[in-house]
Amino acid sequence: MKDASKNQPLDPSGIEHVAGLARIRLTREEKEKLGAQLSDILGYMEKLKSAPADDLEQLSHILPLKNVTRPDEPSSPAGSEQYLRLAPEREGGFFKVPPVIEET
Amino acid sequence: MPAFQALNRLSAHELAARIAAGRATATAAVRDCLERIEKTDRRLNAFVRVDREEALEEAGRIDRELAAGRNPGPLAGVPVALKDLFCVKGREVTCCSRILEGFISPYDATVARKLKDAGAVILGSTNMDEFAMGSSTENSARGPARNPWDLERVPGGSSGGSAAALAADQTVAAFGTDTGGSVRQPAAFCGVAGLKPTYGRVSRYGLVAYASSLDQAGPFGKDVEDLALLLEVIAGHDPRDATSAPEPVPRYRDFLQADPASLTLGLPSRDTLKGMDREVAAAFRAAVDTYAALGAKFVEVELSSxxxxxxxxxxxxxxxxxxxxxxxxxxxxxxxxxxxxxxxxxxxxxxxxxxxxxxxxxxxxxxxxxxxxxxxxxxxxxxxxxxLIKNDFDSALAGCDCVILPTAPIPAFRLGEKIDDPLQMYLTDLFTISINLAGVPAVSINCGFTGGGLPVGLQLVAAPFREDNLIRAAALFEGATAHHLKKPALDDR
Amino acid sequence: MSEFETVIGLEVHVQLKTRSKLFCDCPVDWGGEPNSRVCPVCLGLPGTLPVLNRKSVELGVRAALALNCRIAPFSQFHRKNYFYPDMAKNYQVSQYDLPLSADGFVEIPREEGSLRVGLARAHLEEDTGKLVHFAAEGFSGVDFNRSGVPLLEIVTRPDLRSPEDAYDYLKVLRNLLRTVEVSDCDMEKGSFRCDANVSLRLSGSEKLGVKTEVKNMNSFRAVERALSYEVSRQAELIRSGGAVVQETRLYDAASQKTFPMRSKEEAHDYRYFPDPDLVPTELDRVWIEEISAALPELPSAKAGRFQRDYELGFYDAGVLTSDPALAEYFETAARACANFKTLSNWITVELMARLKESDTPIESSPVPPEHVSELVGLIDRGVISGKIAKSVFALMCDERKPPSEIVRERGLVQISDESELEKVVEKVIGEHPGPAEDFASGKEKALGFLVGRVMKETRGQANPRLVNEIIRRRLSG
Structure with a gap:
């Protein structure tokens, strides 16, 4: 399976797709460089296939904690100003973004 | 002449004791640190932000508290440095990333809150790999930090700034986060002690997340007693972090005295340890011999995963x-x-x-x-x-108090040496990352130097919530050696 | 239309009735200044972490029990990753392959046998913020007040066969959720939202056709209309040799049509994975039983009881139990009333027509239930006639006074004094000798005319039963 790393979908169009999902615009040089490096890394990941783990359950939480909850008690909000002033752009009480078209 | 020693050179527990006894002031301690930063940081680039005024003000407040006979806490007046991902209210937190430029946190991380409550004085934020992604602190929007033992070399990463700052006595204690070795590996590269607690031992609230199921905040200390003291302050359940464990926090300083005969260490097979640098391997073998000479017992453990x-x-x-x-x-x-x-x-x-x-x-x-x-x-x-990895550690740790491993397979490398080969860079994390995957605690302490004078780290790994075993084993080694007392000959001019 | 079978599935989001948000302690409320109910957690500030609101789990379980769902012994939150400006973290915390509950059903009561609608799942998730568009100024604004509000998403199986089915399902669902008090289900305030998947297939075929997703429907009627439009649109398309395109369409209430969403839709790849910040929820038997024991009577049981205890018909019992507040209204009124059938008529016909006119919910009815009981009592005891009662009821609504007071104030008491009525009867017979003779000679029809005249003379206040008797006595004697 050595070739698995060579035919990874991280050719320029594959990397473009992934970058689109991640919302990072890449230059052509970046696509080439990162694509090659990631293909390399993914090739290294192939070793996981041989690990004796087929019968093991997936482990997503390392501690056996469960039912961690808080009571339904509202706090009094601290006001919007201290948050709005963090925004790169704002308009009145809103965080400002370019116009979003949702209408038909 | 210890009486005239600059306060920044002290360990946290020494300084705290002096301040509490009225033999030093928080203000003097902070001034000594600021002066040291002033003198050395142009070369080290360990700090990305020094909160001079705030620190002096806070130190003054603590001195007044002490003068009024109140006890501001176990770290009263101890200057600390925080990796640039701990949110501190009113201070800029950037994770050394351009994307967070100008972000002033409107809230305190739980760790920051606990440190403030314990009387610590936050000096500022330290350099790091952007968003804690890296092993060299080269991936920083603020330029790389440098290793005080050799300015041409990296301090390790991602918490490289904290490790370098502490090693250079710019601060008395420092904190980082460890997702795959980011406290332990820079501690090893810079010759200081660093501890990664059990996952869930320290609240993650207010630490900008890299990998949530692996991240833990941990202390850097000048000795093992500092680690115990600092861990006591920051550990504990936090209702704001659903993954924080409701386990009681022991007084870790109670475990500084240990009977070597009661200590069983797990030694991985030769195979597991292959691929180590020759000098690192030698230092590691010497450390094993030290423990053996002290009377510790050894068992072989299998960590094939x-x-x-x-x-x-x-x-x-x-x-x-x-x-x-x-x-x-x-x-x-x-x-x-x-x-x-x-x-x-x-x-x-x-x-x-x-x-x-x-x-x-x-x-x-x-x-x-x-x-x-x-x-x-x-x-x-x-x-x-x-x-599979967790199961391996579970069985290995069932038969011993600590597993003993090198922290990193190599000593600090040169700046730029690995930056263009990410996979090779990743492979240097081999001995640290499995500990995060298993969620267990581990400590790195200095176990010697290479011929070129670079520190080598020894790693001890314990079962979940058995940081007491780490403190016992590490204190035992430290008590028998003097590596940790050596300081880098950083030119002060 | 019988060449095609309509296949509809609905996704409903209801806002759970908690006081604080799902993962932080910001208050849940409606309206107010933008970004006034936010904190570092629901704004997704770096370093913040979610902690689950226990009440939202309990409300979710309550709802799931009412919806006959299987409660999962082990559930987990996942992250649904996509970028959108109303998302504080650019992922939504939701449930994926380990939802709180699954495999339920809702029964729509029908006289000929109820229609069972299967539910695939009911799961918890956080709401997003809200985008406000300032078209003239050329920007959009984000308000995160809603960010992190707890929602329960209830997904049906494709079991609905017509827009009417969909409408009925929504009514039954809302009734259930209101009855168990998990949500206000107020569409106007966004606490009840519905999206639909619609497709057609050739009658008799098993294979599902290509579906469209219809959004932006702001009332139950809008859902019905949008689906009707969408069904005929698809049918025409197929008949004319075209093909339905899988897409999201928005309903336009003004034209009552659906239109494809203009914004470019990319293929979704949500990259779900278990949220490492939130630990699993394990619901043990004890916890579930605790919640179950606190459940109120469900609408179907209540309808059965109304038929049994109040001797009401299927239809009346169904109407009265279609809303928990209405059922409670009836039961309060019934406590002071012996004639349930008449009471039910007054409530379901007169009162509801009145409320509908002014778009008033039963909770704010101008007439308290006790007044309706009193009105029915007045009729039953012959104090007022049914006809007068209608005017009295109108006055009850306008003046908000008890019926007895209205009757007294306006002298609307029925005349049951025989001697007084006899005088009027004499007068009417004297004025209409023709009809009087007709009746005397056996023409029953003439009686009605004479009674009518007497009623007119007394402005409706005469007791019609007595008038009848007196005329008969007088003319057949």
């Missing part, structure tokens, strides 16, 4: 990171690319301009391993292997 740890880690951590870092989009805070025409540009350009190359690499990798058609082959598979 280490083979898969790097691959497993770079799937789990990047997958989580790809999601954790999605919030950086230039809308609610941080930096927005100028002149964006539409929503897509707002997202894509802000993130393209805001993130550095390593962050992009990991976010893309993480996005890929979670994407449709690949989830099972990569992420799902990695989660199974994570269980």
């Amino acid at each position: 280490l083979e898969y740890a790097v691959a497993c880690y770079y799937i789990v951590s990047t997958a989580e990171a790809s999601s954790n870092l999605a919030r950086f989009d230039g809308i609610r805070y941080g930096r927005r690319a100028p002149g964006v025409a539409d929503l897509l540009e707002l997202f894509e350009k802000s993130r393209a301009e805001g993130f550095g190359e390593e962050v992009k690499r990991r976010v893309l990798l993480g996005t890929y391993v979670l994407s449709a058609g690949y989830y099972e082959a990569y992420y799902g598979r990695a989660l199974r292997i994570r269980r």
Whole structure:
């Protein structure tokens, strides 16, 4: 399976797709460089296939904690100003973004 | 002439005792640190932000408290440095990323809160690999930090600034986060002690997340007693972190005296330890001999799953990171690319301009391993292997108090040496990352030096919530050796 | 239309009735200044972490029990990753392959046998913020007040066969959720939202056709209309040799049509994975039983009881139990009333027509239930006639006074004094000798005319039963 790393979908169009999902615009040089490096890394990941783990359950939480909850008690909000002033752009009480078209 | 020694050179417990006894002031301690930073940081670049005025003000407040006979806490007047990802109210937190430039945190991380409550004085923020992604502190938007033992070499990473600052006596204590070795490896490279607590031991609330299932905050100390003291302050359950454990916090300083005969160490097989640098291997063997000479017992442990740890880690951590870092989009805070025409540009350009190359690499990798058609082959598979690794540590630690390992297979490397080969860089994390995957605690202490004078780290690993065993074993070694007392000959001019 | 079978599935989001948000302690409320109910957690500030609101789990379980769902012994939150400016973290915390509950059903009561609608799942998730568009100014604004509000998403199986089915399902669902008090289900305030998947297939075929997703429907009627439009649109398309395109369409209430969403839709790849910040929820038997024991009577049981205890018909019992507040209204009124059938008529016909006119919910009815009981009592005791009662009821609504007071004030008491009525009867017979003779000679029809005249003379206040008797006595004697 050595070739698995060579035919990874991280050719320029594959990397473009992934970058689109991640919302990072890449230059052509970046696509080439990162694509090659990631293909390399993914090739290294192939070793996981041989690990004796087929019968093991997936482990997503390392501690056996469960039912961690808080009571339904509202706090009094601290006001919007201290948050709005963090925004790169704002308009009145809103965080400002370019116009979003949702209408038909 | 210890009486005239600058206060910044002291350990945290020594300084705290002096201040509490009225033989030193918080203000003097902070001044000594600031002066040291002033003299050395142009070369080290360990700090990315020094909060001079705030620190002096806080030190003054603590001195007044003490003068009034009140006890401001176990760290009263101790200057500390925080990696640039701990949120401190009213201070800029950037994770050494362009995308967070100008972000002033409106809230305190639980760790920051606890440190303030214990009387510690926050000097400022330390350099790091952007968003904690890296092993050298070269991936910093603020330029690389340097190793005080050799300015041509990296301090390790990602908490390299904290380790370098402490090693250079710019601060008395420092904190970092450890997702795959980011406290222990820089501690090893810089010759200080560093501890990664059990996952869930310290609250993650207010630490900018890299990989949520692996991240833990940990202390850097000048000796093991400092680690015990600092851990006592920051550990404990936090209702704001659902993954923080409701375990009681012992007084870790009670474990500084240990009977060597009661200590059983697990030594991995030769095979596990292959690929180590020759001098690191020698220092490691010498450390094992030291323990043996002290009377500790040894058992051999099998950690064959280490083979898969790097691959497993770079799937789990990047997958989580790809999601954790999605919030950086230039809308609610941080930096927005100028002149964006539409929503897509707002997202894509802000993130393209805001993130550095390593962050992009990991976010893309993480996005890929979670994407449709690949989830099972990569992420799902990695989660199974994570269980394999945890099972390995569970059985190894069932038969001993601590597993003993090198911290890193190599000593500090030269700046730029590995930056263009990410996979080779990742492989240097071999001995640290499996510990995060298993969620167990580990400590790195100085166990000697290479011929070129670079420190070598020894790593001890314990069962979950058995940090007491780490303190016992590490204190025992430290008591029998003098490596930790050696300071880098950093030219003060 | 019988060449095609309509296949509809609905996704409903209801806002759970908690006081604080799902993962932080910001208050849940409606209206107010933008971004006034936010904190570092629901704004997705770096370093913040979610902690689950226990009440939202309990409300979710309550709802799931009412919806006959299987409660999962082990559930987990996942992250649904996609970028959108109303998302504080650019992922939504939701449930994926380990939802809180699954495999339920809702029964729509029908006289000929109820219609069972299967539910695939009911799961918890956080709401997003809200985008406000300032078209003239050329920007959009984000308000995160709603960000992190707890929602329960209830997904049906494709079991609905017509827009009417969909409408009925929504009514039954809302009634259930209101009855168990998990949500206000107020569409106007966004606490009840519905999206639909619609497709057609050739009658008799098993294979599902290509579906469209219809959004932006702001009332139950809008859902019905949008689906009707969408069904005929698809049918025409197929008949004319075209093909339905899988897409999201928005309903436009003004034209009552659906239109494809203009914004470019990319293929979704949500990259779900278990949220490492939130630990699993394990619901043990004890916890579930605790919640189950606190459940109120469900609408179907209540309808059965109304038929049994109040001797009401299927239809009346169904109407009265279609809303928990209405059922409670009836039961309060019934406590002071012996004639349930008449009471039910007054409530379901007169009162509800009145409320509908002014778009008033039963909770704010101008007439308290006790007044309706009193009105029915007045009729039953012969104090007022049914006809007068209608005017009295109108006055009850306008003046908000008890019926007895209205009757007294306006002298609307029925005349049951025989001697007084006899005088009027004499007068009417004297004025209409023709009809009087007709009746005397056996023409029953003439009686009605004479009674009518007497009623007119007394402005409706005469007791019609007595008038009848007196005329008969007088003319057949």
